[in-house]
Amino acid sequence: MSDDVEKRWNDPPEIRRATRYAVVVLATALVVMALAGLWAYLGRSDCTDAPTAVCGTADRYVLAIAPAAVLMVGGLGAFVHTYTVWRHGGTWPAWQGAGWALMTFMLIYAAMGSGLLAE
Structure with missing residues (x-):
């Protein structure tokens, strides 16, 4: 059993590591989003008359x-x-804060991305 009352919030190196981890994961997600958007836009020749840039089913899911x-x-x-x-x-x-922040961003992006699947 551990003494969980004293959480030792004054450990700047550990806080920096957690912050750096969250920023790297966010940047990776943004790069994946940009690459998926670019892939969808470049594959748009099949549906030139579509009103949106993402018109293929696989493009939407990705x-x-x-x-x-x-x-x-x-x-x-x-x-x-x-x-x-x-x-x-x-x-x-x-x-734990980095984990909850990343999960919150995941829920926000999933809610916004669900609009692509509704079309």
């Missing part, structure tokens, strides 16, 4: 799901790291 999956895996990775840091007695709240 653009709606891939960045959300990157954010979800990143959030779960942060939660796993939260547990390992907690087991070693480190500053785990920074990692």
Whole structure:
């Protein structure tokens, strides 16, 4: 059993690592989104009369799901790291915050991306 009352919030290196991890996962999701959008736009020759840039079914699924999956895996990775840091007695709240932030971004992107699948 550990003493969970004192969370030791004043560990700047651990907070920087958690923040850097969240920023890298967010940047990766943005790159995946940009590449999926570019792929959908370049494959648009099949449907030149479509009103939107994303007209293929596979394009829609990739653009709606891939960045959300990157954010979800990143959030779960942060939660796993939260547990390992907690087991070693480190500053785990920074990692838990990174995990919740990534999961929140994943839900926001999934809600926005669901509009692509509704068409």
